[in-house]
Amino acid sequence: MESHRIENDQLLTSSVYQHRYSSHRARLNIQASGDEDDMNGGAWCANPEEKMHWIELDARTLTEFTGVITQGRDDPLDDYVSSYYVAFSNDSREWTVLDDGYAEWLFFGNSDKNTPVLSQFMEPVVARYIRILPQSWNGTMCMRMEVLGCPVPDPLSQYQSQNEVTHRDDLDYTHHNYLDMEKLMKSISDECPNITRFYSLGKSFKGLEIYAMEITDNPGMHETGEPEFRYTAGYHGNEALGREILLMLMQYLCREYKDDNPRVRHLVDETRIHLVPSVNPDGHMKAFEKGSELGSWTLGHWTEDGHDIFQNFPDLNNILWDAEDKGMVPKLIPNHHLPIPEGILSSNGSVAVETLALISWMESHPFVLGANLQGGERLVAYPFDMRRLTKESEEMEKKLNSRANRQGEPEEEIRVIEDQSLFRWLAISYASTHRTMTQTFQGGCHADDPTGGLGIVNRAKWKPIPGSMNDFSYLHTNCFELSIFLGCDKFPHQSELLREWEHNREALLTFITQVHRGIKGVVRDKEGNPISNATVSVEGINHDVRTGESGDYWRLLNPGEYRVTARAEGYSPFTRLCVVGFDPGATLCNFDLNKSNWDRIKQIMALHGNRPIRLLSSGNRGSGQRYTHSTNQIPNSKFSNKIPNGNGGDMNRARLHRLRLMRIRRLRQQRLLASKTTMLPTTTTMTTTTVPTTTESTTPWYDSWRLGETFEENTTPTGEIELTDSLDYNYNYKIDDY
Numbered sequence: 001m002e003s004h005r006i007e008n009d010q011l012l013t014s015s016v017y018q019h020r021y022s023s024h025r026a027r028l029n030i031q032a033s034g035d036e037d038d039m040n041g042g043a044w045c046a047n048p049e050e051k052m053h054w055i056e057l058d059a060r061t062l063t064e065f066t067g068v069i070t071q072g073r074d075d076p077l078d079d080y081v082s083s084y085y086v087a088f089s090n091d092s093r094e095w096t097v098l099d100d101g102y103a104e105w106l107f108f109g110n111s112d113k114n115t116p117v118l119s120q121f122m123e124p125v126v127a128r129y130i131r132i133l134p135q136s137w138n139g140t141m142c143m144r145m146e147v148l149g150c151p152v153p154d155p156l157s158q159y160q161s162q163n164e165v166t167h168r169d170d171l172d173y174t175h176h177n178y179l180d181m182e183k184l185m186k187s188i189s190d191e192c193p194n195i196t197r198f199y200s201l202g203k204s205f206k207g208l209e210i211y212a213m214e215i216t217d218n219p220g221m222h223e224t225g226e227p228e229f230r231y232t233a234g235y236h237g238n239e240a241l242g243r244e245i246l247l248m249l250m251q252y253l254c255r256e257y258k259d260d261n262p263r264v265r266h267l268v269d270e271t272r273i274h275l276v277p278s279v280n281p282d283g284h285m286k287a288f289e290k291g292s293e294l295g296s297w298t299l300g301h302w303t304e305d306g307h308d309i310f311q312n313f314p315d316l317n318n319i320l321w322d323a324e325d326k327g328m329v330p331k332l333i334p335n336h337h338l339p340i341p342e343g344i345l346s347s348n349g350s351v352a353v354e355t356l357a358l359i360s361w362m363e364s365h366p367f368v369l370g371a372n373l374q375g376g377e378r379l380v381a382y383p384f385d386m387r388r389l390t391k392e393s394e395e396m397e398k399k400l401n402s403r404a405n406r407q408g409e410p411e412e413e414i415r416v417i418e419d420q421s422l423f424r425w426l427a428i429s430y431a432s433t434h435r436t437m438t439q440t441f442q443g444g445c446h447a448d449d450p451t452g453g454l455g456i457v458n459r460a461k462w463k464p465i466p467g468s469m470n471d472f473s474y475l476h477t478n479c480f481e482l483s484i485f486l487g488c489d490k491f492p493h494q495s496e497l498l499r500e501w502e503h504n505r506e507a508l509l510t511f512i513t514q515v516h517r518g519i520k521g522v523v524r525d526k527e528g529n530p531i532s533n534a535t536v537s538v539e540g541i542n543h544d545v546r547t548g549e550s551g552d553y554w555r556l557l558n559p560g561e562y563r564v565t566a567r568a569e570g571y572s573p574f575t576r577l578c579v580v581g582f583d584p585g586a587t588l589c590n591f592d593l594n595k596s597n598w599d600r601i602k603q604i605m606a607l608h609g610n611r612p613i614r615l616l617s618s619g620n621r622g623s624g625q626r627y628t629h630s631t632n633q634i635p636n637s638k639f640s641n642k643i644p645n646g647n648g649g650d651m652n653r654a655r656l657h658r659l660r661l662m663r664i665r666r667l668r669q670q671r672l673l674a675s676k677t678t679m680l681p682t683t684t685t686m687t688t689t690t691v692p693t694t695t696e697s698t699t700p701w702y703d704s705w706r707l708g709e710t711f712e713e714n715t716t717p718t719g720e721i722e723l724t725d726s727l728d729y730n731y732n733y734k735i736d737d738y
Contacts, residue, residue, distance in 0.1 A: 001026070001027045001028055001057075001145060001146045001147060002027050002028040002029055002030075002146055002293070002488055002489045002492075003487060003488055003489040003492055003496065004027070004442065004445065004488050006027075006057065006147075007442060008023070008024040008442055010057060010058045010059075010060065011023040011024060011026060011055065011056070011057060011058075012055070012056040012058070013026075013044060013046065013053075013054070013055045013056070014046060014050060014052060014053050014054045014055070015046050015047035015050045015053065016044070016045070016046070016047060017045035017046060017047050017048065017140065017142075018041070018045070019039055020036075020038070020039050020040065020041040021041040021043060021044055021045035021142065022039075022044065023044055023055060025040070025041050025042070025043055025044050025144075026043065026044035026055055026143065026144055026145055027144060027145075027146075027488075028069060028071055028116060028144050028145060028146035028293065029071070029116075029144065029296070029297045029489075029490075030042065030043070030074065030144055030445075030446055031074055031297065031446040032073075032074045032075055032446075033446070033447050038447070040446065040447040040448070041073075041075075042073050042074030042075045042142075042144075043071075043072070043073035043074060043075070043079070043142040043143055043144045044142065044143060044144070045073065045079070045140055045141060045142040046134075046141045046142075048140065048141065052133075053133070053134050053141055054087075054131050054132060054133045054134075055131070055132050055143070055145070056092070056129060056130070056131045056132075057129065057130050057131075057147055058092070058128065058129055059127075059128055059129070059130070059149070059151070060128070061128065061151050061152070061154070062090075062126055062127070062128055062151070062152040063126070063127065063128065063130075063149045063150065063151050063152060064124045064125070064126050064149055064150050064151075064152055065088070065121065065124060065125045065126075065127065065130055065147065065148070065149040066120060066121055066124050066148045066149055066150075067118060067119055067120035067121055067147075067148040067149075068086060068107070068118075068119050068130075068132065068145060068146070068147055068148065069116050069117065069118050069119070069145060069146040069147075069148070069293055069294070070084070070109045070110055070116070070117055070119070070132075070143055070144070070145050071110065071113070071114070071115070071116045071117070071143065071144040071145065072110050072112060072113025072114065072138075072142065072143065072144070073113055073139075073140070073142035073143070073144070074113070074114075074144070074297075075113070075142075077113075077139055077140070078112070078113050078138060078139055079113060079137070079138060079139035079140045079141075079142040080109065080110040080111075080112065080113045080137065080138050080139070080142070080143065081109045081110060081134045081136070081137045081141065081142075081143045082108065082109050082110060082111070082136045082137055082138060083106055083107065083108055083109055083134070083135045083136045084106075084107050084109055084132050084133055084134045084135055085097050085098070085104055085105070085106060085107070085132075085133040085135060086098045086105070086107065086119075086121075086130065086131070086132060086133070087130070087131040087133060088125050088127035088129065088130055088131070089127060089128070089129040089131070090127055090128050090129065091128075091129075092128075092129050095129075095131060097133075098121065098125065100122070106135065107119040109134075109143075114296050114297070114298075115296055116146070116293060116294050116295075116296060118293075118294060120148075124149075126152060130147060130149075132145060146293055150495075168498070169248075169251075169252055169255075169501070169505075170255065171248045171251045171252060171501065172184065172247070172248070172251065173248070173494070173497040173498045173501065174494055174497070175240060175244060175288070175292070175494050175497075176243075176244070176247060177285070177288050178208060178278075178281055178284070178285060178288075181211070181243070181247065181277065181278060182209075182211065184247060184251075185198055185211055185213055185247070185250065185277075186198060188213065188250050188251060188254050189213070191254055191255075191258075192215075192254040192257065192258065194217075195215055195216060195217060195219060195253075195254070195257055195268055196213060196214065196215055196219060196250075196254065197213070197214040197219035197220050198211070198212075198213055199211075199212055199213075199214065200212065201276065201357045201358065201360075201361045202353070202354075202356070202357030202360070202361075203353065203357070204280070204281050204282045204303070204304070204353065204354055205282055205303055205304040205305050205352065205353055205354070206281075206282045206304050208281040208282060208285075209281075210276065210278070210279060210281065210354060210357055211276070211277070211278070212274055212275065212276045212361075213250050213274070213275045213276075213277075214272065214273070214274050214275075215250070215253050215254070215268055215273045215274075215275065216268060216269075216271065216272040216273060217268060217269045222272065222365075222366065222548070222549075222550070223272070224522065224530075224550040224551075224552050225520065225522070225552055226270065226271065226272055227271060227272070227368040227369070227515045227516065227520070227554045228271075228272040228273075228274065228365050228366055228367045228368060228515075229271055229272065229273050229274065229367070229368065229369050229370065229512055229515045230273075230274040230275075230276070230365075230367050230369075230370040230371075230479075231246055231249070231273075231274075231275050231276070231370065231371055231372075231373065231508075232275075232276040232279055232358075232370065232371075232372045232373070233245065233246050233276065233277050233278065233279070233372065233373040233374075234276075234277060234278035234279045234280050234281070234283075234284055235279050235280055235308075235309045235310040235372060235374065235469075236280065236283065236300070236301045236302075236308070236309075236310070236374065236375075236490075237278075237280045237281070237282065237283020237284035237285070237286060237287050237300030237301065237302075238283065238284070238286075238287035238295050238296075238297075238298070238299055238300040238301055238490050238491055239373075239374055239375035239376070239490045239491070240284065240287065240288070240292075240375075240490065240491045240492075241373075241375050241486050241487060241489070241490065241491070241492055241497075241500060242277075242372075242373030242374060242375060242484075242486055243277045243278050243284065244277075244497055244500075245373060245486065245500065245501065245504055245508070246275045246276070246277040246373065247277050248497075248501050249275060249508055250275055250277075252264075252505070253267075253268060253273070263509070264509075267509065267512060267513065270516065271512060271515060271516070273512065274365070274367075279309055279354055279358065280300075280303055280309055280354060282303055282304040283300035283301060283302060283303060283304070284300060285300075286299055286300035287299055287300030287491060288300075291491075292491045292492060292493045292494065293491065293493065295491060297376075297490075303352050303354060305349070305352065307351075307352035307354075307355070309352055309354050309355055309358070309469075310372065310374070310465075310468060310469055310483075311385075311465045311466065311467045311468050311469075312351060312352050312355045312467060313351075313355060313359070313467045313468065313469055313471075313472035314340050314341065314344045314345070314351075314467065314472060314476075315386070315466055315467045316338045316340075316471065316472060316475040316476060317384065317386045317388070317466070317471050317475065318388070319333075319338060319341070320333070320335070320338060320475060321388055321415060324391075325391045329542070330542065330544075334544070335418075335542050335543050335544060336475070336478075336535075336543055336544045336545060336546070337475075337476060337477070337478075337546055338475045338476055340359075340476065345359070358469070359472075362473065362476075362477050362479065363476075363477065366478060366548040366552075367473075367477065367478065367479035368478060368479060368480070368515050368554045368556065369426070369479065369480050369481075369511075369514060369515040369556065370473065370479050370480070370481045371430070371481065371482055371483070371484050371511060372469060372470075372481065372482075372483050372484070373484050373486055374483055374484065374485050374486070375485060375486055375487060375488075375489070375490035375491075376445065376446075376485060376488065376490050377444060377445050377446075377485035377487075377488065378436065378437055378444075378445060378455075378485060378486065378487050378488060379431065379437065379444075379450070379451050379455050379456060379457055379485050380427040380428075380430050380431045380437070380455060380456045380457075380482060380483070380484050380485070381427075381456070381457055381458070381459040381462060381470075381482060381483045381485065382417075382420075382423035382424065382426065382427045382456065382457075382458060382459065382470075382482045382483075383417050383423065383458075383459060383460075383468070383470040383471050383474055383481070383482065384415065384416065384417050384458070384459070384460045384470075384471055385459040385460060385464060385465050385466075385468035385470050385471050385483075386460060386464055386465065386466050386467075386468065386471055387414055387460040387461075387464030388414065388415050389412055389413065389414055389415070390413045390414065390415055392413070393412050393413045393414075397412070414460055414461070415460075416458075417474065418541050418542050418543040419474075419480065419541065419543060419556070420458075421558055422480070422556055422557065422558055423480065423482060424456065425514075425558055426480065426482060426511070426514055426556075427455075427456035427482055428454065428455075428456055429510055429511055429514050430484060430507045430510065430511045431451075431454065431455030431456050431507075432455070433506045433507040433510045434455070434503060434504060434506075434507040435502065435503040435504075435506075436503055437455040437507075438453065438454065438455040440453050440455065445487075445488035446488075450462045459483065469481060470482055470483060474543075478545045478546060478553075478554070480556055484511075486500065486504065487500065513584070514556075515554070515556075516584065516585050516586050517556055517557070517558075517580075517586060518554065518555050518556040518557035518558075518580055518586050518587070519554075519555050519557060519562070519564065519578045519580060519586055519587045519588075519589045520552070520553065520554045520555070520586040520587070520588060520589070521552070521553060521588055521589040521590040521591065522547075522550070522551045522552045522553075522590050522591075523536070523547050523551050523553065523566045523568065523590070523591045523593065524551055524590070524591070524592050524593070525571065525592070525593055525594075525595070526592060526593075526594060526595070529551075530547075530549075530550050530551025530552075531547060531551050531568045531571065531593065532547055532548060532549050532550070532551055533546055533547060533568070533569075534546065534547040534551070534553075534566055534567060534568035534571075534591075534593075535566070535567045535568070536553050536555055536564060536565070536566050536591075537564070537565050537567070538555060538557065538562050538563070538564055539562065539563040539564070539565070540562075554586065557580050558580065559580045559581055559582050560579075560580055561577060561578075561579050561580075562577070562578050562579075562580065563575055563576075563577055563578075564576060564577075564578045564589055566591035566593060568593055570595065570596060570598065570599060571593035571594060571595060571596055572593060572594045572595075572596040573593075574591050574592070574593055574594075576589065576591070
C-alpha cells in the first residue's frame, strides 16, 4: 500500500465521509496536505451515518496473506481504529472472517493516531481479496493500513518462465544495521583494494563514524583533470532505502569493474566517486530497531540532538539576494563561494556535528556534481530550495498589502537559480532513466503529482525549506547538488530491495556520467605553473567557479557556445570561446594568463594617495612624435613606472624635480622674450602675434591608453608629463572593476 504498488482501483470501501477521505487515502503513512479544500486527506474515513464499515483490497491474484498493519488519521484530531475483524474471499461475494478455531478473531488496533501497529495471523491465508472490518474507534472512523503477503506462484507462468533468461546482479539485498553496514563496506574495500578507499567523514552526536567509500582508479588522491562526484544518503535515519541503494551500488561497481564491464571501468577510471550511505547513523539505529513499516513517519528522522541535517546548513541565500538587490554582485559580493558568516559554525548547538563534518568534507574536496538520496516521494528536486520573491514582486506585494482590494493581482515571481536550465537537465537525466519515476498517472505519493508528469520539480515551488544542503553547496562550493526522492516508502520491506535496485540502477549510473558535461581545463601562467583559486566565469551566467589547488576546474554546461573568462589575482584576465557539443565528454578549455602590471600601478598610486594621475601636455604641437615603451615602463608614456628603492631613488626624484623647475623657468623666459619682440613701436600699424596657449587635459590613468597599443603623441619632445594631486576623488580601485 505505502509503496503504491497497490493501485487506487484495487481498493474499495463501504462508504466515504468526504471525497477528501476516499479509499486511496488509506495507505500507511500517507500525509494530509493541510488544505481542507483539496482532496488529500490523511486517511480513509467512513460515513458516520452508516452502521457497517469495511475497506477491501483486491490483490488480482491468489496471495498468501500473513498480517495487517493499521494506523490512525494524519490530522490534528486523534482519530484511529482500536479493534477490527479480517475477512477473506476469492470472488468478493462470499466472505470468511478469520477465526482462532473457537470464535471470530478480533484484532486490537491502535491506541494513538501515528504509531503503526502490526497484527500477524497465526497461519498464512491464501485468497485474492482481503477485507478489514472496523469494530471500535476513537473519534471519527478513520484509518490507514498496510497489508503483508506474497503472491502465490502461478504454475503456468512458472513453466513459461523456465526458458527465460533474467539478469540479476549478485548483490546483498538485505537491510543492514550499523555493524552490518561497517562489515559490508570493509569487505568491499578488501575485495577491490586497487579502486576503493574506506574512510570516515567524522563522528555523529553519539560517536558513530560517518563512513564513506571512495571508488576510483587511484584512490586517496585527486588527479588533475579528473572530476569528483558524490552520492549521500541517510540524512533522515528512517529513510533506509537510499542507504541500501548506495551499499548495493558499491558492490556493483566493485564486481563489475573486476569483470571488465567497459562502462563501469570507464566510469571508475575517469571519475573520483564518493559514496556516503548513512549521514545520520544515530537516527537509523532508532528506525532499524522498530523495523520496516513500523517506525512511523518521523521516528529517526532527526539527529540525536534534534536536528534535520539536510536543512541545517548556513543560510547563504538571503546574503546573496540582499546583495543583488543593492547592486553589489559581483563587484563587492561574489556570486559564488560565499563565505560563511562568523559565529554560525560556533559550538552553540545551532549546527549539528554531522553537518559540520559534511561542510568540512565538502570544502576539502573539489566536488563537481552530487545528489542526496531521500524518501517519501518519487521525484527529483532541484534548487533553489529556499523561496523568496524577486525584488519587483516584493515591492508589488507591499503595494497590494496596503490596498483593501487585491483582486487581479499579478502572479508572484520567485527567485530562480542561475543554472536553472542545467539543473533541469540533470534532474531529467535521472528521472527519465528511472523505471517508474515518470509514471505519475496515479498522482504523487501524498497528493497530486507536483512534477507535471516529468518526474522533476523545483523545490522552492514545491516544498520550500531554508538552509538546505543543495543551496549551500551551490553558493559555497563548486558542486551542483540536487535531491533524489527514491519512493513513497521510506523503509520498504526487505523483499522490495531487489525491485528498487532494478528501478534505480541505470539512473544512478547515468547521473554519474553527467559530471563529464560542459567544459574543463587548467588555468596556468606563462611558465606553465598552475594557478589555484582562479575564477572562471561564463558570459550570461552570473555564477562562477574556482580552480582547485592544481589549477584545474570543471564547469557544467548544456550544449552551446560560451564566452569564458579566467581571472586571477596579479594576472590579466583572458577570454576565449568554448563550444560544448552533444557528444559525451567535457570540452577542454585551458587558460594561460599573463602577469599584469597591477601591482606596480597600485604602488605608483599609493605614493600619490590613491589619486588620479593627470597627463599634462605642453609645448609645441604637431610634431607627430611616436613613443614606445620598454618592459619596465607604462606603455606609450615617457616616464618609468618603476618605484626607485633606497636613497638613490630619493636623489633621482630630487634631481628630476630640479630639472623640471629649470625647464619651466627657461620656457617662461622664452615666452616673455617672444612677446616683447612681436610688439612693433609704430603709431600707424600694429601687428600682434598670439602665442598659442597650452591646454591641460585631466584624464584618469586608466582612460589615457590601452595596454599593448602604441600611442601617437601630437606634442613636441619638450612637452612634459606631470603627476598631480589636483583632483579630489576616491580612487580605491580593484582590478576586477576594469
